[in-house]
Amino acid sequence: MTKDKKPFFSIIIPIYKTEEFLEECLESVKNQTFSDYECIVINDGSPGIPISSKKSPLYKIDSSKQVKKIFDSVTKKDKRFKLYQKKNEGLSATKNFGIAKASGQRLVILDSDDYLNKKLSYNAYKFLLSKTTITIFFMAM
Template identity: 40%
Template sequence: MFNMKKPLISIIVPVYNSQNFIEQCLKSILNQTFTDFEVLLINDGSKDKSGSICDSYIKDNRVKVHHKKNGGVSSARNLGLENATGEWITFVDSDDYIHLDFLKNFCESINNKNDFILQKVVRFDDNKSNEIISYLDTEMDQINFLNNYSLHPYYSAPWSKLLKRKIISDNNIKFDPKIAFGEDALFNITYLKYCNSIKTINKVGYYYRDTPNGLSKINFNFENDKYLFHKIKSKLLEYVPENTDANKKILEKQLIYVCGRVINSIYAGKKKNDLTKTSSLLKDFFIENEYIIYHLYRKSKGLGFILSCLLKSKQIFLADKLLKHIIFR
């Protein structure tokens, strides 16, 4: 039986209602200076012309189109992972585009030890552009990477990264469809556990379009954010145990953004709230994470230290009052 040569890289593009941008995205992919790749376009139930635009590119034998019922970006990326055949995986959002040397930059850093390769990102809109993710040319282990880079949404996004498909498939790593925000951070933290060496590249390869309806524009949601916090922390604790001050600093750095989201989602912009409910939330969630709370508010004129002490001593009523003062002042 004739076996077609598998591509070195699979590019997974989740597509949803992006008819205005998808062609720029696809042209930037298909015009790459490095050509040993496949493109998996996952049309996630688009209601505009995105699906038919994707189909029009099937004439290029590197392009494979999958149409599915709308299920969210996580389910779309997971379908891409299930059908990818490349040795390496990268993701591109359908309203973004990539530099002509994006794949070439990655391939120059592929060796026997690097498991995770990342390059710089520029954010742009109709009026301006600026670099939002910067890297030096360096290789590092997990701990050094976690010490240098946090789980801010830009750094935790799946795009601008190259990952080994074998690591993903061997460890059944998927995007969690239960959450609508931070699923990429959880995916990356889970993947990072199995990486021996992480390579960062001092070259701009990815252009992120800042649009009002972009994939990352998600409002606060308590259940989502609480679930995300616990999942990320549990994954981190598998290889960064909470047993030293140095490790706690890593956990602070990685969890501070999600922790802030949880606090904001508890109060949801309301100065008045059900203290009984809030007390339960604070008791169940924050007392064991008081050092992260302190880190979050450490620059608030000593209020972070006071809040940390209140949580340690389970003074929930006063902690609630102080949180409201910090949030609504």
């Protein structure tokens, strides 16, 4: 993807209390056989991950730090991936935030506790090119 060319897909991943699934979700995007996409990840102010510790019966790992750590470990500075941290406003507002940041020709909304089959974006691309009147479609995972 060149700097001036818009990606075919913008994959938008809202996150709220799903940090435990994020690594698998991001890996599934990164491992797509079709690479003409951008991936916009938005942490919707997740409150943190509660864990037990000897110091405190309930301790929270800061969500923004945890999400960034997972994001960085998977994406390894891949320019197609962008991470945004914002205050909690709910799922609809978070999706709208991602849509506003998107530059792709088509949108894919991916829940952060789901993942993509590695050929899904390629198959969707072929399908969309063959059907000029399609404006929206849903995929079974």
